[in-house]
Amino acid sequence: MQPNQGILLVISGPSGVGKGTICSRLLQKLTDIQFSISVTTRDPRVGEQEGVNYYFVSEEEFMRMRANDELLEWAEVFGNFYGTPRYAVQAALDAGKDVLLEIDIQGAMQVKASFPECVTIFVWPPTVDELERRIRQRGTETPEAIERRLRKSKLEMAHVVNYDYVVVNHPGQVDAAVGEVEAILVAEKAKVARRLSQLQAILKEV
Numbered sequence: 001m002q003p004n005q006g007i008l009l010v011i012s013g014p015s016g017v018g019k020g021t022i023c024s025r026l027l028q029k030l031t032d033i034q035f036s037i038s039v040t041t042r043d044p045r046v047g048e049q050e051g052v053n054y055y056f057v058s059e060e061e062f063m064r065m066r067a068n069d070e071l072l073e074w075a076e077v078f079g080n081f082y083g084t085p086r087y088a089v090q091a092a093l094d095a096g097k098d099v100l101l102e103i104d105i106q107g108a109m110q111v112k113a114s115f116p117e118c119v120t121i122f123v124w125p126p127t128v129d130e131l132e133r134r135i136r137q138r139g140t141e142t143p144e145a146i147e148r149r150l151r152k153s154k155l156e157m158a159h160v161v162n163y164d165y166v167v168v169n170h171p172g173q174v175d176a177a178v179g180e181v182e183a184i185l186v187a188e189k190a191k192v193a194r195r196l197s198q199l200q201a202i203l204k205e206v
């Protein structure tokens with residue numbers, strides 16, 4: 001762990017759990033954290049902007065980046081590729097900024113393997129019924145796609161054991177979930193292991 005490095009915060013959770021809302025609230029509240037904009041081969045959805053939500057790239061460009069080791073992690077989700085550009089994350093961390101990754105479980109495990117000091121949070125639904133209701137109410141997908149998403153979400157929940165923290169997103173209480181994520185960040189920053197070189201420098205003088 002390098003001194004003064006920012007914290008790499010990784011947030012995942014099953015589809016429909018509301019992790020996107022938690023992340024955007026967190027970014028509104030905390031000015032000192034940088035959102036990592038992923039590259040994806042999927043088409044933009046209505047309202048999504050290039051360079052804000054994602055960098056939308058061709059499959060060819062994605063494969064080029066992957067082959068050049070420009071991606072910190074990558075995954076294929078529902079037939080589309082997603083990846084985290086390595087350079088922007090490293091530059092922000094080296095500048096002492098915290099970085100937020102909102103990525104899937106496969107990606108989160110890759111990040112944990114290459115950055116063991118990262119902090120992983122799994123957003124958990126209040127109940128499975130509530131998760132199902134949220135996925136169904138999206139209404140933007142075919143019934144088959146909804147069933148596929150539901151099955152995947154339930155399978156994904158088993159991966160919670162591989163995360164450092166779990167935050168339950170209760171209906172209508174997103175601020176409480178955001179507060180828990182902030183508390184985790186505060187506690188992580190206070191860890192002796194993260195401040196060791198700073199503390200040792202002071203200890204030498206006493």
Ligand code: 5GP
Pocket residue numbers: 012015038039042073074075077082083084102103104105106107108
């Ligand atoms: P969506 O297409 O709904 O924006 O995202 C689908 C899934 O891909 C979500 O679980 C989201 O967290 C995940 N995702 C978004 N960006 C990345 C990324 O850079 N890497 C990985 N591994 N997953 C990502």
